[in-house]
Amino acid sequence: MARRVLQICHNHPRVRPGGAEVYAHELHRHLRRSEGWDPTFLARSGPPHSPAGAPHLGAPISPMEGTADEYLLYPEDHDYDWMFGTMRRRKNLYTGDLCRFLLALRPDVIHFQHTLFIGYDAIREARHTLPDTPIVYTLHEFLPICHNKGQMVRTTDRSLCAEATPRRCAECFPDIAPDEFFLRQRFIRAQFDLVDLFVAPSATLRERFVEWGIPRERILLEEYGRAEAPPLGGDFRPAPHDSFGIFGQVNPYKGIDVLLRAMQALGAEAPRLRIHGANLDLQERSFRDEISDLLAATQGVTSLGPYPPERAGEMMAAVDWVVVPSVWWENSPLVIQEAFAARRPVICSDVGGMAEKVLDGVNGIHFRVGDPGSLAAAIERAVSTPGLWDRLREGIPRVHSMAKHAEVLTTAYESLIEARRAVVV
Amino acid sequence: MSGRAAWLCDEVLLVCEPGDRGRIVALPATDSLRAEVAERLTDLTTFLREGPAGWDAAARTQLLDHLVSRGGELGLSPSLSDGLRRVRDALRERRPLSLPRAGGPCLAIERLHRIDERSFYVRGRAWDEAVAPVRLTAITAEGERVEVGESVSPHPAAEGGFAGLFETSFPTCGAEGWVFEAAGASGRAVEAPASLSPDPLRTIFADAGLDFAGAEELRERHLRPAVARVNELRRSITEIVEIAGFGQGPTSPAVSLVIPLQRRVDLIEHQIAQFAADPEIGECELLYVLAEPEQSDALGELAAELFALYRLPLRLATLTAPAGLPDACRLGATLARSERLVFLGSDVFPDRPGWLQAMSGCLDADPNFAAAAPKLLYADESIDQAGLEYAQGPAEGEGRVHRRLRGMHRHVAAADDGGPVAAVGLACLMVDASTLESAGGFRGEFGLAEYEGSDLSGRLAAMGREVRYVPEAELYRLEGLGAEPEALAEPYARWLYSRLWAEAAAEVAG
Numbered sequence: 001m002a003r004r005v006l007q008i009c010h011n012h013p014r015v016r017p018g019g020a021e022v023y024a025h026e027l028h029r030h031l032r033r034s035e036g037w038d039p040t041f042l043a044r045s046g047p048p049h050s051p052a053g054a055p056h057l058g059a060p061i062s063p064m065e066g067t068a069d070e071y072l073l074y075p076e077d078h079d080y081d082w083m084f085g086t087m088r089r090r091k092n093l094y095t096g097d098l099c100r101f102l103l104a105l106r107p108d109v110i111h112f113q114h115t116l117f118i119g120y121d122a123i124r125e126a127r128h129t130l131p132d133t134p135i136v137y138t139l140h141e142f143l144p145i146c147h148n149k150g151q152m153v154r155t156t157d158r159s160l161c162a163e164a165t166p167r168r169c170a171e172c173f174p175d176i177a178p179d180e181f182f183l184r185q186r187f188i189r190a191q192f193d194l195v196d197l198f199v200a201p202s203a204t205l206r207e208r209f210v211e212w213g214i215p216r217e218r219i220l221l222e223e224y225g226r227a228e229a230p231p232l233g234g235d236f237r238p239a240p241h242d243s244f245g246i247f248g249q250v251n252p253y254k255g256i257d258v259l260l261r262a263m264q265a266l267g268a269e270a271p272r273l274r275i276h277g278a279n280l281d282l283q284e285r286s287f288r289d290e291i292s293d294l295l296a297a298t299q300g301v302t303s304l305g306p307y308p309p310e311r312a313g314e315m316m317a318a319v320d321w322v323v324v325p326s327v328w329w330e331n332s333p334l335v336i337q338e339a340f341a342a343r344r345p346v347i348c349s350d351v352g353g354m355a356e357k358v359l360d361g362v363n364g365i366h367f368r369v370g371d372p373g374s375l376a377a378a379i380e381r382a383v384s385t386p387g388l389w390d391r392l393r394e395g396i397p398r399v400h401s402m403a404k405h406a407e408v409l410t411t412a413y414e415s416l417i418e419a420r421r422a423v424v425v
Numbered sequence: 426m427s428g429r430a431a432w433l434c435d436e437v438l439l440v441c442e443p444g445d446r447g448r449i450v451a452l453p454a455t456d457s458l459r460a461e462v463a464e465r466l467t468d469l470t471t472f473l474r475e476g477p478a479g480w481d482a483a484a485r486t487q488l489l490d491h492l493v494s495r496g497g498e499l500g501l502s503p504s505l506s507d508g509l510r511r512v513r514d515a516l517r518e519r520r521p522l523s524l525p526r527a528g529g530p531c532l533a534i535e536r537l538h539r540i541d542e543r544s545f546y547v548r549g550r551a552w553d554e555a556v557a558p559v560r561l562t563a564i565t566a567e568g569e570r571v572e573v574g575e576s577v578s579p580h581p582a583a584e585g586g587f588a589g590l591f592e593t594s595f596p597t598c599g600a601e602g603w604v605f606e607a608a609g610a611s612g613r614a615v616e617a618p619a620s621l622s623p624d625p626l627r628t629i630f631a632d633a634g635l636d637f638a639g640a641e642e643l644r645e646r647h648l649r650p651a652v653a654r655v656n657e658l659r660r661s662i663t664e665i666v667e668i669a670g671f672g673q674g675p676t677s678p679a680v681s682l683v684i685p686l687q688r689r690v691d692l693i694e695h696q697i698a699q700f701a702a703d704p705e706i707g708e709c710e711l712l713y714v715l716a717e718p719e720q721s722d723a724l725g726e727l728a729a730e731l732f733a734l735y736r737l738p739l740r741l742a743t744l745t746a747p748a749g750l751p752d753a754c755r756l757g758a759t760l761a762r763s764e765r766l767v768f769l770g771s772d773v774f775p776d777r778p779g780w781l782q783a784m785s786g787c788l789d790a791d792p793n794f795a796a797a798a799p800k801l802l803y804a805d806e807s808i809d810q811a812g813l814e815y816a817q818g819p820a821e822g823e824g825r826v827h828r829r830l831r832g833m834h835r836h837v838a839a840a841d842d843g844g845p846v847a848a849v850g851l852a853c854l855m856v857d858a859s860t861l862e863s864a865g866g867f868r869g870e871f872g873l874a875e876y877e878g879s880d881l882s883g884r885l886a887a888m889g890r891e892v893r894y895v896p897e898a899e900l901y902r903l904e905g906l907g908a909e910p911e912a913l914a915e916p917y918a919r920w921l922y923s924r925l926w927a928e929a930a931a932e933v934a935g
């Protein structure tokens with residue numbers, strides 16, 4: 001009999017595209033095809049991702065249209081407390097709605113992909129409702145540690161932050177007392193204590209959470225798996241290799257402003273740049289205006305908007321280089337995997353998950369994070385160094401396949417199920 | 426005018442008895458009186474204009490005195506108070522409004538607080554060309570005149586400053602409509618309006634912190650009685666109005682945790698999130714005491730949802746009126762099912778399980794050990810207190826309660842030494858109910874948890890019992906979560922503490 005695994009995610013990629021949800025949904029689809037596993041995908045919907053409410057009065061969890069194993073969760077009101085990651089008043093979301101769903105489904109494993117807008121309390125409810133069921137939690141960024149959208153970037157000067165303490169956090173948020181941050185950490189850790197296994201897709205992320213207090217042995221270091229894309233025809237491009245692309249979310253932490261300023265610094269020598277960006281509309285007005293002004297003042301830029309995840313390879317094959325100029329640490333950016341799948345070298349910031357996944361001089365080029373001049377120099381070198389593109393392309397590793405990734409995860413699931421069963425016996 | 430009548434309020438009629446200058450009486454509006462005066466009724470303004478408004482000042486004052494007195498006899502209601510105020514405003518002798526630098530006496534009322542039904546605390550300035558006014562009079566909204574010049578003491582805030590507690594003979598209600606009069610040496614008088622301000626203890630504690638020649642008199646004559654009356658009044662109206670139970674706790678709990686909730690009632694969620702991982706808590710009774718009844722509905726809902734989520738049984742007692750920490754502790758303790766009590770602040774969170782066992786083990790180790798307190802930490806891992814100790818206060822002969830090892834790192838060697846300490850505070854205190862009762866409970870006069878705990882510790886020591894610091898029990902105390910700033914109340918608590926223990930020492934010596 002197939003094991004039931006429930007993935008819980010803060011969003012469905014069909015509602016809004018986003019890295020973590022795209023990956024989680026790919027995993028779900030892979031498990032759906034695999035023998036021995038019967039997956040269910042529960043994603044939160046409603047504001048801010050979607051204006052849609054629950055289709056059936058009194059049923060806050062409903063199937064996604066056209067699927068039997070995907071559900072959307074619609075909280076009755078948008079009562080989410082960003083600071084503590086919990087519903088302020090509507091705890092019934094957990095003790096009522098989620099509890100009933102879990103009892104109806106009775107999964108063998110519960111895998112939280114993300115609890116943003118749902119709340120860490122969902123972990124507690126899962127533990128109470130199904131005490132024998134292992135709980136897995138994937139860490140996608142630093143949100144449990146950092147109140148600044150989980151980026152670990154100081155609000156004071158946008159510099160990278162390496163350590164969250166109540167005092168430092170209060171420096172970033174002067175209206176919030178240090179003691180509140182202490183309480184935040186204690187509250188989230190109280191819920192995390194109930195998790196059997198964490199998954200970290202990068203060593204950068206794992207080490208930060210070990211420092212934060214999660215025992216190392218409870219964190220599985222496992223790169224995201226990606227669905228196998230059909231082989232690209234004509235992925236080789238003859239010289240000159242002078243076209244660049246940036247892909248993914250457009251927000252203040254993704255560094256598109258650094259890239260546009262680098263393009264301006266290159267002036268008439270600037271190569272062609274294609275921007276495939278999503279979710280700019282969700283950003284604050286000041287940032288949207290800043291990007292709009294930079295786009296208007298930069299030559300050679302084509303702005304193409306969002307792209308469906310399944311067409312990422314095709315889009316990347318249309319450029320020579322993929323640029324990942326994020327000004328936060330990043331975890332394990334899917335866009336790097338997509339670039340490597342399309343056999344495109346990556347030019348990226350020299351920190352965190354980017355520096356971990358892209359090796360400078362082997363399969364990409366590093367530049368100083370947040371430094372347009374350094375990025376401009378990297379672009380110049382990429383365009384003008386004969387044979388560099390071919391050499392870096394040779395160094396691109398095979399992308400971790402979803403099949404292998406799922407094998408690692410399901411092996412871990414089995415171990416956890418056995419361990420839980422042993423505890424109960 | 427003779428024989429006319431008018432409504433003073435819905436329940437009381439003013440009636441002018443027959444005669445040349447008919448005596449005016451205030452009478453309850455019985456059916457028979459209503460019928461009797463029905464043909465002679467007029468409105469209050471006309472009644473006053475045609476009669477007493479034309480009398481001389483002495484006669485009008487006499488009438489006002491009589492009506493205030495009758496108001497007290499009849500039972501002062503808001504509508505009667507309002508009627509009396511209208512009569513007062515029509516008949517009283519008015520003085521020029523005090524205007525600074527106008528020459529002659531000047532008067533300004535900075536604060537006027539109700540202490541209880543007939544006690545008030547006033548702070549202001551009255552001056553007359555550098556000479557103190559010869560007379561200072563308070564006039565209540567209903568018209569009672571109270572000479573307060575003899576009652577008040579000098580206050581150092583400004584030239585001519587005064588402050589003090591005074592009493593009215595009759596009850597007065599309403600926050601508006603007070604008038605103060607100051608008469609100078611020249612015989613000229615001025616007046617200044619005043620209205621009641623909220624939060625008398627804030628003013629009193631601020632005045633208690635002043636350092637000047639007359640400070641001792643102000644504290645002894647005015648501040649201490651005022652605080653005592655505020656607390657007495659609070660206690661008289663504060664009781665448990667509702668007990669809500671969520672889940673079934675142990676029938677014979679090892680320990681009852683009494684946790685007053687003030688201001689930040691949302692902290693209950695965070696405390697329960699921490700308790701949930703502690704197996705010892707499952708053997709205990711959780712007893713939250715809501716000291717701010719206006720938050721009762723919201724907290725009741727939250728408590729129900731938290732029980733559903735965390736499955737940790739608890740009881741929630743709601744008080745009838747806002748209460749201070751010691752009173753909330755006292756009332757909570759009356760509900761405790763266990764002989765062993767822990768008083769715990771809602772802003773205190775255990776670092777890890779085992780703290781209850783460590784503290785209980787300490788008390789069980791020796792029958793002479795009366796109370797135990799843990800190591801309390803700040804969020805930055807420094808020590809908030811490792812028990813309390815006494816230090817010399819700023820004034821001679823004045824003691825200050827000092828948090829032992831405050832500011833040192835939690836792992837400093839001195840913090841690892843458990844044993845007897847001079848005192849323990851209320852932020853986290855384990856004591857048996859019988860011990861607490863034999864020591865006389867909490868005094869409830871200091872306004873600060875540390876001094877309440879020190880006072881209790883002093884009484885336990887006087888009984889030959891010991892209070893202990895238990896370093897193995899470590900909890901965080903997050904003062905930054907909206908707790909009342911302690912600095913304001915500290916000078917008063919320090920002074921009272923020194924005063925009381927000096928009295929006790931004198932008694933022993935005598």
